[in-house]
Each structure stands twice: as structure tokens, then as C-alpha cells.
Amino acid sequence: MSIHMLKRRIAALGTVLGLGVALPFTLGVTPAQAQAQLDITKTHVGDFSRGGEGIYRITVINSGTEATPSGTRMTDVLPTGLTSPGVRFLSNSAPVNCTSPGGDRLVCDTGVLQPGDNYTLELVTDVAADAPCTITNIATVVGATGGISDSASDSTNIPGSNCNGGGGGGGSLLPISLSGVIPMFNNISTNTNINSPGATNTSKQHFKETAPTDQ
Numbered sequence: 347m348s349i350h351m352l353k354r355r356i357a358a359l360g361t362v363l364g365l366g367v368a369l370p371f372t373l374g375v376t377p378a379q380a381q382a383q384l385d386i387t388k389t390h391v392g393d394f395s396r397g398g399e400g401i402y403r404i405t406v407i408n409s410g411t412e413a414t415p416s417g418t419r420m421t422d423v424l425p426t427g428l429t430s431p432g433v434r435f436l437s438n439s440a441p442v443n444c445t446s447p448g449g450d451r452l453v454c455d456t457g458v459l460q461p462g463d464n465y466t467l468e469l470v471t472d473v474a475a476d477a478p479c480t481i482t483n484i485a486t487v488v489g490a491t492g493g494i495s496d497s498a499s500d501s502t503n504i505p506g507s508n509c510n511g512g513g514g515g516g517g518s519l520l521p522i523s524l525s526g527v528i529p530m531f532n533n534i535s536t537n538t539n540i541n542s543p544g545a546t547n548t549s550k551q552h553f554k555e556t557a558p559t560d561q
Contacts (some may be wrong), residue, residue: 381494382459383410386420386487388498396506400428400471403436404498406454406487407464414459417490422452422469427477427504430469438465479509
């Protein structure tokens with residue numbers, strides 16, 4: 347076989363192999379499908395106070411490339427110890443209607459959300475005097491057909507006298523001497539018990555060891 351003929355066969359084989367590798371990728375490419383995408387975030391700042399007010403901030407956005415079906419709904423079922431008198435809108439680029447049936451949940455309905463459309467609101471809550479020490483609030487947004495959804499949870503502390511293992515054990519503010527060797531000072535800065543009403547459940551104790559002095 348001549349060198350010229352061998353080169354032609356190698357070239358032909360390379361063409362066949364090239365087609366065999368290229369064709370599956372060429373024929374199998376599927377363009378990305380445009381679709382709506384609902385995202386929700388939920389935050390708060392600091393601890394809530396029993397008998398006071400707590401505020402959650404909720405944002406819903408269509409981060410996809412297509413409009414959502416009409417009838418998108420966001421629901422927030424409040425945990426035990428919280429009720430809601432209403433909401434405050436901080437921004438919205440689409441019509442939103444929110445209700446708080448029974449005060450124990452929030453329901454917000456929107457029409458069509460175009461790509462990038464969003465709304466942000468503050469959910470105002472009243473905190474019961476006997477609310478749990480820690481609560482978790484979950485908000486969910488669902489498209490009209492149920493095909494797209496998202497949820498967000500937020501854990502919140504509500505300090506109280508029965509939290510963190512109890513309300514403190516009191517203690518003396520006077521020095522205690524053990525054989526004159528280790529004077530111990532029970533310096534309790536704040537203490538939640540009947541002797542210190544209104545204090546928080548944070549206590550600090552500082553112990554200092556000193557050598558006995560020669561008499």
C-alpha cells in the first residue's frame with residue numbers, strides 16, 4: 347500500500363470519528379426552558395419580648411425568566427404565642443392583597459408576577475405574656491398550579507423567667523471567707539428572681555483567690 351493511499355484512509359477515518367463524537371452533542375442539545383421561579387426570605391432583628399411586639403420582614407420575588415400564573419399565594423402560619431394585627435408594606439412592584447384571618451396566620455395573594463416583580467412587607471406580631479422561650483416561624487409561597495414554591499423559616503428567642511434552666515438562684519452580695527485563704531465574692535450583676543424584679547436572666551460570678559496575709 348502506498349503512503350499516499352494510507353494517508354487518505356487515515357483522513358477518512360478521522361472524519362468518521364469526528365462525526366461520531368460531534369453528532370451526539372449536536373443532536374442532544376436542549377435549550378434551557380424559560381420558567382417562573384418563586385423565592386421567599388424571612389428575617390427578624392433581635393429577641394422578642396413577652397407582652398411586647400415582634401416584627402418579621404418577608405420578601406417574595408419571581409427570580410425566573412417567565413411570569414407566574416395568576417393566583418400566587420404566600421402563607422405564614424404563626425407559631426404559638428404570636429398573633430398578628432396586620433402588615434406594613436415596604437415595597438411592592440405588583441398588586442398584593444394580604445389578610446390575617448383569626449390573627450394567627452397571614453395570607454397574601456398576588457396576581458401575575460412578571461420576572462423581577464417582588465414585594466417586601468413587615469409582619470407585625472403581638473407576643474403573648476406566656477409565649478414559649480423559642481419559636482420557629484415558617485412562611486411558604488406557592489404558585490397557582492402548585493408547580494413552583496419556596497419556603498423560609500426563622501427561629502426567634504423570647505427570653506423569660508422560665509427560660510435557660512430557670513430564673514437564677516439569688517445569692518449573697520457579701521464576701522465569704524474560707525479560713526481567711528480564699529475570699530470569694532459572688533458578684534451577681536443581674537438576677538431574675540423575686541429579689542430583683544425586672545432583671546434579665548443573665549448572671550455573672552467572679553471568683554478571686556488571694557493568699558493569706560501575715561499577721
